[in-house]
Amino acid sequence: MGRLPEGDAAPADGRLPAGTAADGPFGVYLHVPFCSVRCGYCDFNTYTADELRGATRAGYPGDVAAEIAVATRVLGELGPLRQAETVFFGGGTPTLLPAGDLLRMLDGVRDAFGLAPGAEVSVEANPDSIDAAGLAQLRAGGVTRVSFGMQSAVPHVLAALDRTHDPERVPQVVAWARKAGLEVSIDLIYGAPGESLDDWQRSLDAAVAMAPDHVSAYALIVEDGTALARRIRRGELVAPDDDLQAAMYEAADATLTSAGYGWYEVSNWARGGRVARHNLAYWRGQDWWGFGPGAHSHVGGVRWWNVKHPAAYRDRLLAGASPALAREVLDDETRRVERVLLESRIAEGLAIDVLEPDGRRAVAGLMAEGLVDPAAALAGRVVPTLRGRLLADAVVRRLLP
Structure with missing residues (x-):
């Protein structure tokens, strides 16, 4: 598994630096670090x-409840607590826990922070880790959206990725989610060893x-230290081919465009x-x-990560x-650079006036080379x-010379 980044030691009480600005939209990520098997690429x-x-799965909701108490104390020192506009259960495989345990965790967030009207509440699920009753229970408890890890419809590709579900089950779980009233997302991976364009x-x-x-x-990325x-x-196995992955993209x-989908971030x-909305909040640099263990957080230019x-x-x-194990306090220049890195990937684009002079001058060349949308650039944004x-x-x- 990947190493945590280096940083300054976080204080034992988790307190954030004086003057940290806690404003704007606020989201919650709940990491559920359990899997029945580990996929070779993970x-x-x-x-x-x-x-x-x-540690046990059964005790995990109580562990998260204890961190929620830490969060309310730490954030309460900065001002009034903000309601959560998005909540995302990721993993791992969140649905390895009973639906009731996931809802206990959601209730803890609701009780501590409140959920904003129309809040998005998403749960990741493997197709073989949830059934119709579980999906209905999640919806009744306040979940609005489920993201299924389909990855591929082709058995030999799933085998190369060490995925264990039957591809024929995916339409079934999607139908169950629809019946429960949940929005549905499908996750795919391309470029697996042996996968053709067909x-x-x-x-x-x-x-x-x-x-x-x-x-x-x-796109499949081969991470150091993985079985893949x-x-x-x-x-x-043969490493992913860059040209083939480009053709797959x-x-x-x-x-997707011909089917009525519009891109809003490079991979979505x-x-x-x-x-x-939770995913987009990351690309916008929100709080x-x-x-959960290994989870990362960001509030007001302070980023930290758990053991x-x-x-x-x-x-x-x-x-x-x-x-919290360690953290870093981002200075103004680092925050500007990260804004360029993140917002240049989304359809709403990056304001050109965020760029330094050399970066602004580079936009004309990027337009000429067909890398940046000319109409958006003339309106002051890099898309x-x-x-x-x-x-x-x-x-x-080119934008950060």
Whole structure:
């Protein structure tokens, strides 16, 4: 699993620096670090049952409740607590916990902060980790949206990714979610070893046929330390091909656009305006508190992250301490650079006046090369074209010379 970043040690009580500005929209991320098996490509902070050592799934909602108490104290010192506009259960596989446990965690957020009117409450789920009754229970308890990890419709691609679900189950769980009144998102991954462009098109067509509200399509990245990286290094599997992944991205955009979906972030498409508001809050640099082991948070230019292992997380909370391990306080220049990195990836774009003079001068060249939308640039914003999305890192390098 990936290492946590380096930073300054966080204070034991979790207190934020004096003068931290806690304003604007506020979101909550709830990390559920449990998986039945670990997929070979996964670099997330997740644990199977035999790796928990001193922590339990049954006790986890109580651990999160203890961190919620820390959060209300820390944020209460900065001013009135803000209602949560978005809540996102991620993982891991949140639906390995009973629906009632997830709703206990949601109730803890509701009781501590309140949920804003029309709040978006999302839960990630594997197709084989939830049933119709569970989905209905989540909806009745206040969940508004479910994101299914489909990844592919092709069995040999799922096998290469170590995914265990039957692809034929995905339409069934989508139908159950619809019946329960939930919005539906489908997550896809492209560029797996052995996956052809025809395989990928089959997955896209299968996703569109289910008419989800939202689709995420992510290029497979081979992370150091994963089982996939080791298999590629040993020559058992072939590394993803950049040119093929670019063709797959173009296929995704063409297929989804023709089906009525519009891109709003490089890897995300929605129809009917049903963007993932929690996801978009990250790209806008807004505030959120991340609960759970290894979870990251950001409030008013202060970013921090929790200890990784569920047992260490629990031990700190039982001792009355914050689970935060380390943090960094972002200066104005760092925040400006991050704004360029993030907002240049979204359809609403980046205000050109955020750029330094050399970056502003680079916009004309990016327009001429077809990387930035000319009409948006003339209106004062940097919005990437399809080609610009494919070359997003190169665009950023030009904007931050």
